[in-house]
Amino acid sequence: TIAAVILGIIIGVALRSLKCSTDDRIDGCRITKEDIIHIDFPGQIFVNILKMLILPLIVSSIISSLAQLDAQSAGKMGVRAIIYYLATTLIAAIVGIILVLTIRPGLRVGTVQIKPDSKAAEGRTVDTVLDLFRNLFPDNIMEAAFRSFATDLKVNRTLIAGPNGTSYNKTIYKATVVKRDNINVLGLLLFCIVFGILISRLKQKAIILKHFFEAMLEVVMQLVRIAMLYSPIGIFFLIVAKILDMDDLRDFLGSLGLYMATVLVGLFIHGFIILPLILFIITRINSFKYIRGMSQALVTAFGTASSSATLPVTFRCVEEKNHIDPRISRFVLPVGATVNMDGTALYEAVAAIYIAQLRGIPLDAVKIIVTSLTATLASIGAASIPQAGLVTMVIVLNALGLPAEDVRIIYAVDWLLDRFRTAINVFGDSIGCAVVQHLSRKELNAPVNQETTTAVTNINDPDTVRRMLLSANTEYDTGTPNGTVIYPPNNLLSTTHDNPAFTNSSEINNDDQANNIYKTNF
Structure with missing residues (x-):
């Protein structure tokens, strides 16, 4: 996959000399806009496959993981995950602010020309916050699988009547709540979290539901493994098509080059210095091995430039290569892919101050603090889809008193920075899994559910003991009081000796082992 990215960049740059400036093949050019769409086709197929797996993966992973934990343990893990998300996101925003104030990219370049055909993000802070809560509580959970709430601002009037028969121009927007074709990830997350916790509380009454979602997750993960066979091809064509679709490289790197460098340096510092340092200090895990995994x-x-589309691959990497407990990854990753946006927070902080520098607006300490906090909160509200940070960027600009139209200044390079910050977002989610797992060892090592633990006391009949010890998927835990037999539910907890949930356990395979345990402990 890495080779596909490198090869895609090389071939994309090489083919730019054959790109046509118009839609016709003139002056010896060979590649038109239509050809670029065709080149992008295999990559779009790959992205569609990943997006197809998002919904079943989120639903099955969260419900199955929380169904294995009691409500108290799930609550503690959730609090730890949220604290980690907020802390690292705030740190990322602070790193971005320090860099942009030190390098001052907006004071070292001339005026940036705003393209009239660029897309400006429109929005208001209050609308974004209200949309966040609307999506948390969808009115139809089935509809939430393909639609979400959004505030649509429409121009109501531009000519305002003034005193004495005068008039002046002022654009007034009318806010209308609409539903757009997009997965309501926040609503699904909240529903699945509550659903999984209630399955855990109902115990045997909901055991069929628990097994259903566990089986569903296994099937989805098998589909992910199949999809990954196609990933090098898909990513190669995505990169080639995007490089061919770029505007003039000299303009691209000229006016906004220093701004891009500031963001990229910040992402590198946060992703490959701060996050690995947090990982090592808390867990003592080798950061280089973890990054390689x-x-x-x-x-x-x-x-893909999408945390959600990358989610199936992230699951596979953290569980199979970095050996994170599935009960942690299946809960932490879907939530993190929605609310943990370290790279986005850093980018928004840098971009807002960069635009202020271009306009010659001085920033005092209060505005800088407001920028860091606003960038943190705005990144949480950013959907995990390509270039969503460009939309929430309006919130940060409003906090600094800058017009929303200024987003167009950085629009030309956002597609590239979006890919780098998405990678940091995904890496931050994976680090969160390791941190939460380390801090939740006590909860993970506890018996999963009360109904899965059977106390055997004052039994003198060896045949009865042997039958219980030889039951399917049973283990005797020598660390518990005499006569306690632990039944791991549905093979989810492995019967191997290195399973962290049964560090003191012995696997029971035959009558001789059962007799030895009985003689030793009963």
Whole structure:
């Protein structure tokens, strides 16, 4: 997959000399806009496959993981995950602010020309916050699978009547709540979290539901493994098509080059210095091995520019290569893909101050603090889809008193920075899994559910003991009081000796082992 990215960049740059400036093949050019669409086709197929798996993956992973934990343990893990998300996102925003104030990219370049055909993001802070809460509580959970709430601002009037028969121009927008074709991830997350916790509380009454979602998750993960066979091809064509679709490289790197460098340096510092340092200090895990285990997910994030689309690959990397407990990853990753946006927070902080520098607006300490906090909160509200940070960027600009139209200044380079910050977002989610797992060892090592633990006391009949010890998927835990037999539910907890949930356990395979345990402990 890494080779596909490198090869895609090389071939994309090489083919730019054959790109046509118009839709016709004139002056010896060979590649038109239509050809670029055709080149992008295999990559779009790959992205569609990943997006197809998002919904079943989120639903099955969260419900199955929380169904294995009691409500108290799930609550503690959730609090730890949220604290980690907020802390790292705020740190990322602060790193971006320090860099942009030190490098001052907006004071070292001339005026940036705003293209009239660029897309400006329109929006208001209050509308974004209200949309966030509307999506948390969808009115139809089935509809939430393909639609979400959004505030649509429409021009109501531009000519305002003034005193004495005068008039003046002022654009007034009318806010209308609409539903757009997009997965309501926040609503699904909240529903699945509550649903999974209630399955855990109902215990045996909901055991069929629990097994259903566990089986569903296994099937989805098998589909992910199949999809990954196609990833090098898909990512290669995505990169080639995007490079061919770029505007003039000299203009691209000229006016906004220093701004891009500031963002990229910040992302590098946060992703490869701060996050690995947090990982090592808290867990003592080798950061280099962990990064290597996440390489496929990071490359996929770069190619797709979507945390949600990368989610299936992220699951596979953290569980199979970095050996994170599935009960942690299946809960932390879907939530993190929605609310943990370290790279986005850093980018928004840098971009807002960069635009202020271009306009010659001085920033005092209060405005800088407001920028860091606003960038943190705005990144949480950013959907995990390509270039969503450009929309929430309006919130940060409003906090600094800058017009929303200024987003167009950085629009030309956002597509590239979006890919780098998405990779950092995904990496931050994976680090969160390791941190939460380390801090939740006590909850993970506890018996999963009360109904899965059977106390055997004062039994003198060896045949009865042997029958219980030889039951399917049973283990005797020598660390518990005499006569306690633990039944791991549905093979989810492995019967191997290195399973962290049964560090003191012995696997029971035959009558001789059962007799030895009985003689020793009963």
